[in-house]
Amino acid sequence: MSDVVRRAVVIGGGIAGLSAAWEFHRAGWTVDVYEASDRWGGKILTSPVGDEPGAPMVDAGPDAVLMRAEAGRELVEQLGLTDEMTHPIAPKPAYLFLDGRLHVLPGGTVLGVPVDPLALEHTDLISEAGRDRAARDLTMPPGDLADDVTIGSLCRERLGDELTDRLIDPLVGGINASDIDRLSLRAAAPLLAEAMTEHGSLIRGLGKMYPQIGAALGGDRDESGDHGNRPVKRPPVFFSLSGGVGRIIERLTEELPATGLHLGHPIRALNEIPDPTTVDAIVVATPARVVAGLIGDVPAVRAHLADLPYAGVSQATVIIPGQPPLDAAGILFPRVGGTMLTASTWLSSKWPHYRADDQALIRLTSGRYGDDRTARMDDATLTATLLGELDQAVPLVAEPSAVRIQRWPSALPQYEPGHLDRVAEVRADLVRHHPRIRLAGAAYDGIGIPACIAGGRQAARELLA
Numbered sequence: 268m269s270d271v272v273r274r275a276v277v278i279g280g281g282i283a284g285l286s287a288a289w290e291f292h293r294a295g296w297t298v299d300v301y302e303a304s305d306r307w308g309g310k311i312l313t314s315p316v317g318d319e320p321g322a323p324m325v326d327a328g329p330d331a332v333l334m335r336a337e338a339g340r341e342l343v344e345q346l347g348l349t350d351e352m353t354h355p356i357a358p359k360p361a362y363l364f365l366d367g368r369l370h371v372l373p374g375g376t377v378l379g380v381p382v383d384p385l386a387l388e389h390t391d392l393i394s395e396a397g398r399d400r401a402a403r404d405l406t407m408p409p410g411d412l413a414d415d416v417t418i419g420s421l422c423r424e425r426l427g428d429e430l431t432d433r434l435i436d437p438l439v440g441g442i443n444a445s446d447i448d449r450l451s452l453r454a455a456a457p458l459l460a461e462a463m464t465e466h467g468s469l470i471r472g473l474g475k476m477y478p479q480i481g482a483a484l485g486g487d488r489d490e491s492g493d494h495g496n497r498p499v500k501r502p503p504v505f506f507s508l509s510g511g512v513g514r515i516i517e518r519l520t521e522e523l524p525a526t527g528l529h530l531g532h533p534i535r536a537l538n539e540i541p542d543p544t545t546v547d548a549i550v551v552a553t554p555a556r557v558v559a560g561l562i563g564d565v566p567a568v569r570a571h572l573a574d575l576p577y578a579g580v581s582q583a584t585v586i587i588p589g590q591p592p593l594d595a596a597g598i599l600f601p602r603v604g605g606t607m608l609t610a611s612t613w614l615s616s617k618w619p620h621y622r623a624d625d626q627a628l629i630r631l632t633s634g635r636y637g638d639d640r641t642a643r644m645d646d647a648t649l650t651a652t653l654l655g656e657l658d659q660a661v662p663l664v665a666e667p668s669a670v671r672i673q674r675w676p677s678a679l680p681q682y683e684p685g686h687l688d689r690v691a692e693v694r695a696d697l698v699r700h701h702p703r704i705r706l707a708g709a710a711y712d713g714i715g716i717p718a719c720i721a722g723g724r725q726a727a728r729e730l731l732a
């Protein structure tokens with residue numbers, strides 16, 4: 268073993284790049300992180316809503332991290348943030364706006380698939396015919412899933428169009444700012460793929476994989492007959508931090524040696540890396556099109572990353588004075604409804620750290636792949652349009668006292684069928700051409716924060732090894 272200190276370079280200072288840097292740092296390597304913009308965090312941003320002194324600092328990108336995935340919890344613990352962890356205020360209903368009215372999002376479902384036979388009994392979101400059609404999944408032959416398909420094609424075949432359009436697409440397509448008729452089953456909904464391959468049915472498979480969800484409905488059911496988000500005690504699904512998700516970025520950049528943190532320093536070609544002869548390992552953690560420019564000498568990188576599609580999102584976060592007009596975690600606006608608004612997140616009802624009884628803090632999200640209508644609007648038109656659409660669902664009695672606009676152009680990679688095979692090909696080709704370079708970030712193994720953390724750390728571990 269040599270005691271020479273090794274040097275790693277990380278390109279891109281979002282959560283994936285900083286997680287890779289954290290891994291190198293913990294192993295005793297020197298690490299330089301180069302970030303093109305003037306702030307750390309990439310899509311993670313906690314910023315003020317309004318210009319007043321003391322304006323609330325609110326998440327403008329992700330506001331929730333999945334508990335189930337270990338990578339997020341582990342990093343929070345290592346950064347000493349466990350005491351700042353918060354969970355959604357339970358139980359708050361979530362709604363869907365369709366047919367001109369609100370429907371409580373039915374409980375007893377996983378990704379919109381009813382795992383409890385009673386899940387859809389008490390909602391008029393899905394007709395009786397739609398429920399019967401979905402139940403055919405239980406008696407249909409398993410089918411052949413040898414090739415990757417779209418989430419939509421599988422769900423339409425197994426469960427019918429009604430459930431697919433009115434429940435599954437708003438949930439699964441919504442998270443990806445996409446529609447499920449273009450997203451890869453294996454890459455964007457691995458749970459559904461697992462249910463089919465392991466159990467031959469979506470309803471039966473997810474029911475076996477999540478017995479507590481069916482059991483919660485069948486056993487610990489409240490007596491109100493409300494089969495929406497009923498008050499059943501379950502471990503929280505998400506966490507955040509009392510200072511917002513941006514606290515993770517703050518702590519990472521506090522822990523990493525300041526001499527290695529370079530803001531406003533884009534790297535567009537490998538020969539732009541300072542002191543290249545001293546570099547032992549490189550992690551590229553930028554969006555895909557930047558990777559294609561950086562290491563375009565690798566054929567699979569050029570072929571598969573240069574044109575990886577991304578969806579853009581435009582948001583208005585508003586403070587509405589007075590009592591919140593709805594006590595909800597949020598409202599989804601399904602694609603079939605035709606609105607520009609895709610979701611409204613009622614942050615002050617959802618999270619304890621944003622809780623307020625005298626005002627509503629609401630984040631309005633628009634934009635999905637193929638729908639960039641709001642991206643072309645000026646800020647005032649965007650705000651008025653999104654508030655107007657929200658007003659159709661929940662009449663708002665007051666004008667906002669503060670507004671924050673956040674544009675995220677090309678923010679969310681779209682995993683199309685065959686994505687995982689293409690990523691495997693890219694990685695294999697990269698190792699052949701550049702054994703000391705690895706890739707990390709939302710373009711590869713999952714867009715969620717835990718997946719990006721795990722990907723960054725794994726990239727660094729491979730190079731450390």
Ligand SMILES: Cc1cc2nc3c(=O)[nH]c(=O)nc-3n(C[C@H](O)[C@H](O)[C@H](O)COP(=O)(O)OP(=O)(O)OC[C@H]3O[C@@H](n4cnc5c(N)ncnc54)[C@H](O)[C@@H]3O)c2cc1C
Pocket residue numbers: 278279280281282283284301302303304307308309310311327328329330331332333532533534535552553554557580675678679707708709710713714715716717719
């Ligand atoms: C509006 C929104 C809401 C979301 N909500 C959630 C949520 O609630 N929960 C969840 O888990 N996930 C959520 N996500 C997804 C998640 O936030 C992202 O997938 C993740 O943060 C991406 O991290 P990353 O490090 O891969 O990329 P990025 O955050 O995009 O970081 C890449 C970095 O590379 C930099 N860069 C680019 N070019 C160069 C260059 N040439 N040289 C140096 N640096 C460069 C960029 O400036 C950027 O900082 C959301 C995303 C968005 C947009």
